[in-house]
Amino acid sequence: MFTRREALRLAVVSAAGAALVPSVMAQQDDTFFTWKPAAGAKVAFGYGGNALVLAGKDAALLVDCKNAPFGDCLRREAGPALKHVVNTHHHADHTGGNHAFTKDIKLIAQINATPRILGQMNRYVSQLKEAITQLADAKGPAADQVRAEARAVYARVEHLKATDFVPAITFDTDEKLDVGGIEVNLHHYGPGHTDNDLVVHVPSKNLLHTGDLLFHQRHPYIDLDGGASTEGWVKNLAKLIALCDAKTVVVPGHGEITNVEGLKGQVRYFEVAKAAIEKAYKAGKSRKEVAEMSIPELGTLEGDGIRPIAFGAMYDELKHANAK
Numbered sequence: 570m571f572t573r574r575e576a577l578r579l580a581v582v583s584a585a586g587a588a589l590v591p592s593v594m595a596q597q598d599d600t601f602f603t604w605k606p607a608a609g610a611k612v613a614f615g616y617g618g619n620a621l622v623l624a625g626k627d628a629a630l631l632v633d634c635k636n637a638p639f640g641d642c643l644r645r646e647a648g649p650a651l652k653h654v655v656n657t658h659h660h661a662d663h664t665g666g667n668h669a670f671t672k673d674i675k676l677i678a679q680i681n682a683t684p685r686i687l688g689q690m691n692r693y694v695s696q697l698k699e700a701i702t703q704l705a706d707a708k709g710p711a712a713d714q715v716r717a718e719a720r721a722v723y724a725r726v727e728h729l730k731a732t733d734f735v736p737a738i739t740f741d742t743d744e745k746l747d748v749g750g751i752e753v754n755l756h757h758y759g760p761g762h763t764d765n766d767l768v769v770h771v772p773s774k775n776l777l778h779t780g781d782l783l784f785h786q787r788h789p790y791i792d793l794d795g796g797a798s799t800e801g802w803v804k805n806l807a808k809l810i811a812l813c814d815a816k817t818v819v820v821p822g823h824g825e826i827t828n829v830e831g832l833k834g835q836v837r838y839f840e841v842a843k844a845a846i847e848k849a850y851k852a853g854k855s856r857k858e859v860a861e862m863s864i865p866e867l868g869t870l871e872g873d874g875i876r877p878i879a880f881g882a883m884y885d886e887l888k889h890a891n892a893k
């Protein structure tokens with residue numbers, strides 16, 4: 570059973586997760602995920618954060634593993650050359666599928682991810698439960714296979730252990746991989762979206778996977794309990810912008826593939842939202858009022874269900890800073 574606090578947390582994260590599930594289950598002919606090309610790599614959309622597959626000569630890299638029910642499917646569609654798997658941070662929509670890889674591939678993450686992954690087994694279990702409903706209307710052979718896989722994982726859920734989800738290799742600030750002759754750099758720039766974000770930079774392809782440091786044209790999920798800091802987040806974004814030129818292909822954690830302008834848009838989001846929230850805070854608005862306010866200057870964004878969570882978190886940060 571969950572404690573009341575855990576249940577509340579679950580409800581919030583589920584609401585956020587639900588908003589990230591595409592309303593139309595877009596599918597290509599023979600794959601379950603919608604795959605799109607990105608600078609010689611490919612990106613899988615739907616059922617969790619954007620997952621990237623980069624193939625070198627005799628090895629491939631997977632970045633992020635989607636929700637728990639979809640790990641087996643992701644592994645199948647990523648192809649047999651997979652040698653490296655990276656988690657951009659601990660959130661369950663990026664690590665839920667880890668169980669499909671940990672037996673024979675050494676997963677890589679930032680060092681602060683491990684205890685958080687170990688502590689969220691309940692999230693993975695609820696993802697497996699939710700999948701049965703989520704997949705109810707999905708049609709076609711690929712969906713049938715995924716539905717069967719999700720049921721099979723759920724059937725052995727009692728045998729799944731938190732250690733089936735944890736990375737085998739961790740690092741603090743920087744790590745370098747050789748993916749079949751392609752140099753891949755992992756960087757952690759301090760707290761941002763969580764306290765364990767890493768970005769994946771492929772200089773020879775001019776390609777960057779930002780993890781959830783970028784919610785492209787969406788309200789961002791700000792997880793203060795997971796170590797988020799919007800001040801740190803903006804500092805992270807400055808580092809990412811410095812890695813880019815005008816041609817860099819930028820793969821966000823959520824939203825469509827973009828370029829450096831997407832990163833600048835995320836910086837603007839925080840500038841605009843924080844200014845409006847600070848003004849409301851100083852005018853004596855309550856947390857509830859701030860969480861529910863609308864900020865027209867932000868324009869139309871996806872993920873409106875996350876908006877009150879985002880604004881509420883920024884209110885909490887402001888209150889905390891003023892209490893010092």
Ligand SMILES: [Zn+2]
Binds near residue numbers: 660762
């Ligand atoms: Zn996240």
